């Protein structure tokens with residue numbers, strides 16, 4: 001399915017940024033409570049450093065997405081993402097959002113630094129969870145992937161970890 005670009009005008013960009021800003025406000029209100037209840041806070045940043053983030057919880061899961069959209073969005077053969085409850089994530093700095101229709105038919109939102117282009121987070125329409133780029137963490141080493149998804153679109157020269165759980169499409173498909 002051809003992607004449907006829903007962010008192409010200044011108005012759309014501004015409204016998406018407002019959405020991210022309002023989420024950030026909610027997150028800031030909750031931050032003390034979240035961080036106080038968990039000592040596993042991890043930090044990260046984009047390539048240029050204008051966008052920083054921290055997570056205050058362990059990930060719900062870590063996976064490699066091999067879909068063609070993630071390949072194009074990252075410039076890499078797959079996107080390694082750690083999924084967190086949204087309330088565990090605090091972002092500082094402006095992000096720009098791009099939305100496309102995933103091969104599953106659902107909306108796929110990706111937010112990146114507008115200055116350096118680094119992809120930071122990805123999420124669907126479920127506001128409860130967000131996927132953070134593992135490569136953006138200051139220390140990505142704890143986030144070993146347990147899943148490989150969308151292997152139906154994986155490049156044949158990618159060598160897969162034999163220990164991960166593998167899905168031809170998304171885990172729900």
Ligand SMILES: [Zn+2]
Nearest residue numbers: 046048113116
């Ligand atoms: Zn940046």
Ligand SMILES: [Zn+2]
Nearest residue numbers: 065066067070
């Ligand atoms: Zn993907």
